[in-house]
Amino acid sequence: MLVCIILLVWLLLVWMYFLWSRRRYYKAAWQLRGPIGWPFIGMGLQMMTPETFLQYMDGLSRKFKAPFISWMGTNCILYVNDPSTVEQIFNSTHCTNKGDIYRFMSSAIGDGLFTSSSPRWHKHRRLINPAFGRQILSNFLPIFNAEAEVFLQKLDLEGVQHGKQLEIYQILKKIVLEAACQTTMGKKMNFQHDRSTAIFEAYSGLTEVCVKRMLSPWLYPEFIYRRSRLFSQQQKVVGELFGFIEQLLEPIVSVVSSHASATDQNLNDSRSKSKSIFIEQVREHVERGQLSWQDVRDEANVTIAATFETTSTALYFAILCLAMHPCYQEKLYEELVRELPSIESVSPDQLQRLEYTEMVINEAMRLFSPVPMVLRSADQDIEILRDDGEFLIPQGTQIGIDIYNMQRDERVWGPLAKTYNPEAHFGPDCPPQHAFAFVPFTKGLRMCIGYRYAQMLMKLLLARIFRSYRVSTEARLEDLLVKGNISLKLKNYPLCRVERR
Numbered sequence: 001m002l003v004c005i006i007l008l009v010w011l012l013l014v015w016m017y018f019l020w021s022r023r024r025y026y027k028a029a030w031q032l033r034g035p036i037g038w039p040f041i042g043m044g045l046q047m048m049t050p051e052t053f054l055q056y057m058d059g060l061s062r063k064f065k066a067p068f069i070s071w072m073g074t075n076c077i078l079y080v081n082d083p084s085t086v087e088q089i090f091n092s093t094h095c096t097n098k099g100d101i102y103r104f105m106s107s108a109i110g111d112g113l114f115t116s117s118s119p120r121w122h123k124h125r126r127l128i129n130p131a132f133g134r135q136i137l138s139n140f141l142p143i144f145n146a147e148a149e150v151f152l153q154k155l156d157l158e159g160v161q162h163g164k165q166l167e168i169y170q171i172l173k174k175i176v177l178e179a180a181c182q183t184t185m186g187k188k189m190n191f192q193h194d195r196s197t198a199i200f201e202a203y204s205g206l207t208e209v210c211v212k213r214m215l216s217p218w219l220y221p222e223f224i225y226r227r228s229r230l231f232s233q234q235q236k237v238v239g240e241l242f243g244f245i246e247q248l249l250e251p252i253v254s255v256v257s258s259h260a261s262a263t264d265q266n267l268n269d270s271r272s273k274s275k276s277i278f279i280e281q282v283r284e285h286v287e288r289g290q291l292s293w294q295d296v297r298d299e300a301n302v303t304i305a306a307t308f309e310t311t312s313t314a315l316y317f318a319i320l321c322l323a324m325h326p327c328y329q330e331k332l333y334e335e336l337v338r339e340l341p342s343i344e345s346v347s348p349d350q351l352q353r354l355e356y357t358e359m360v361i362n363e364a365m366r367l368f369s370p371v372p373m374v375l376r377s378a379d380q381d382i383e384i385l386r387d388d389g390e391f392l393i394p395q396g397t398q399i400g401i402d403i404y405n406m407q408r409d410e411r412v413w414g415p416l417a418k419t420y421n422p423e424a425h426f427g428p429d430c431p432p433q434h435a436f437a438f439v440p441f442t443k444g445l446r447m448c449i450g451y452r453y454a455q456m457l458m459k460l461l462l463a464r465i466f467r468s469y470r471v472s473t474e475a476r477l478e479d480l481l482v483k484g485n486i487s488l489k490l491k492n493y494p495l496c497r498v499e500r501r
C-alpha cells in the first residue's frame with residue numbers, strides 16, 4: 001500500500017514537473033488558441049489521414065483565428081497560413097532549422113540539405129550552392145532538350161499512333177528522374193527503356209512511410225517504431241533507394257561534358273563546365289576533406305529525390321490544368337508559335353521570352369503547391385505580429401507553414417482563388433499581391449536550392465509539349481482529390497488524350 005502511494009506521489013510530481021517545464025508553451029497556446037486534441041497524441045488522430053489532412057487544416061484555419069497553436073504528440077505546433085506571418089517566419093534567422101519530425105526522413109534516407117540543421121546545413125548549403133548557379137544551369141539545356149525529345153516520341157507513339165489515353169504523370173517522372181541523374185550525377189540511366197518501376201515505387205513508398213510516421217505520434221518513440229509494420233516497409237524501400245544511389249555514385253563518365261562538347265566544340269571549356277556539376281563539385285570537397293563520402297551519399301539521395309518528386313509533380317499539374325482549360329492552352333500555343341519558330345529545341349534566349357508559359361506554370365503551382373507544407377522549428381524565442389497584437393513563440397515550438405491552403409485562399413487571392421486563371425492571378429493587370437502569398441519554393445535562407453533548375457526544366461518541357469501537341473482530359477478541377485504528402489499527390493490520376501497540332 002505504502003509503495004503504491006509513494007509511486008503515485010512520484011508520478012504526480014513527475015507529471016507536475018512536466019507541465020511546469022512546458023508552461024511557456026501553454027501560455028502561447030492560451031493566447032493563440034487553436035484545437036487541443038488528446039493528451040499525449042494531440043491532434044494525431046484527426047490528422048493521421050493524408051487523404052484529408054490538407055482539407056482538415058483548411059477547416060481548422062477557418063474555425064480558429066490563424067496563426068494558432070495546436071498539438072502534435074506533445075509537440076507544440078504553430079500553424080501559419082497567411083502571407084504576413086509566413087514572411088516573418090521565412091525571414092527570421094531563428095527559424096531556419098526544419099521541424100523536429102523531419103528527423104524521421106533523415107533517419108530513413110540520410111541527413112541531406114532538405115532535413116539537416118545548422119551548423120551542418122549551413123556548411124553543406126555553402127558548398128553545394130554553386131552546383132545550381134545560373135552559369136552551370138545553361139549547360140543543362142542540351143540534356144533537357146534531348147529528354148523533351150524522348151518525351152514527345154513517347155506521346156506520339158502511345159498517345160497519337162496507338163490512340164491511347166495516357167497516364168502522363170508516370171511518363172514525366174521517368175523523364176525528370178533521367179534528367180536529374182544526368183545533370184547532377186553525370187549518369188545516363190535509360191529509364192524509358194528499362195524496367196525501373198521498383199525505383200519509382202521506392203520513392204513514393206518512402207515519402208508515404210515518412211508522412212504516415214509524422215502523422216502518427218504513437219510511432220515517434222524509436223523502440224515502438226522499430227517493432228511496427230511501417231518500419232519493415234521503410235527498410236524495404238530504403239534498401240532499394242540506397243542500391244540506386246550507390247549505382248549512381250559508381251565512377252562516372254560525365255554526360256554533361258559530352259552534350260556540351262557536341263554543341264560548343266570547345267573542349268577545354270566543356271571540361272571545366274563538366275567539373276561544375278553536383279557530383280564533380282562534391283568529389284572535390286571530399287578530396288579537400290570538407291565532406292565525407294557518407295555526406296555525399298546523403299546529399300545525393302536528397303538532391304535526386306528533391307529534384308524529381310517536386311518537378312514532375314509541378315509539371316504534371318501544369319499539364320493537367322491546361323488540359324482541363326483549352327482556352328489557356330490556345331493562348332499558350334499562340335505564344336509558342338510566335339517565339340519558337342522551330343519545334344526542334346529551345347535556346348536560353350527563347351526560354352526567357354516565354355512569359356505566358358511562366359504564367360501558366362505559376363498558376364498551376366499556386367493552385368497545387370508541389371510541396372504543400374513545410375515545417376520549421378524555432379531555435380530561440382521569437383515574436384510574431386498578428387492583427388490583434390504581438391505574441392511570444394517559445395524556443396522549440398514547431399511551425400507548420402501551410403503553403404497549399406494559403407495559395408488557394410480567397411482571403412488572400414480573391415474570389416477566383418480556387419479556379420485556374422493565369423491572367424487573374426499573374427497577368428499584367430492583376431491586383432498587386434503580398435510578396436509571400438506565392439511561395440512554392442519558399443523564400444529566405446532556406447529557399448529551394450534548385451528553383452532556377454526547376455523553372456528552366458518545366459518551361460522547356462511545357463513549351464516543347466504544347467508547341468506540337470494539344471492535350472485534353474475529361475477530368476474537372478473540382479473533382480480532383482489531393483493527398484497531403486511531402487510532395488502533393490492525387491488520389492487518382494486522370495488520363496489525358498493527345499493530338500498532334
Ligand code: HEM
Pocket residue numbers: 113114115125132302303306307308310311314370371374375440441442443446447448449450451453454
Ligand atoms: C517545382 C519544383 C520544385 C519545388 C516546388 C521545390 C520546392 C522546395 C521547397 C518548398 C523546399 C523547402 C524549402 C524550405 O523548407 O523553406 C525545397 C528545398 C529543397 N529543394 Fe526544391 N523544389 C523544386 C525543385 C527542386 C530541384 C530541381 C532541386 C535540385 C536541383 C531541388 C533541391 C532542393 C533542395 C536540396 C532543398 C533543400 C534546401 C535547403 O534546405 O537548404 N528542388 N524545395
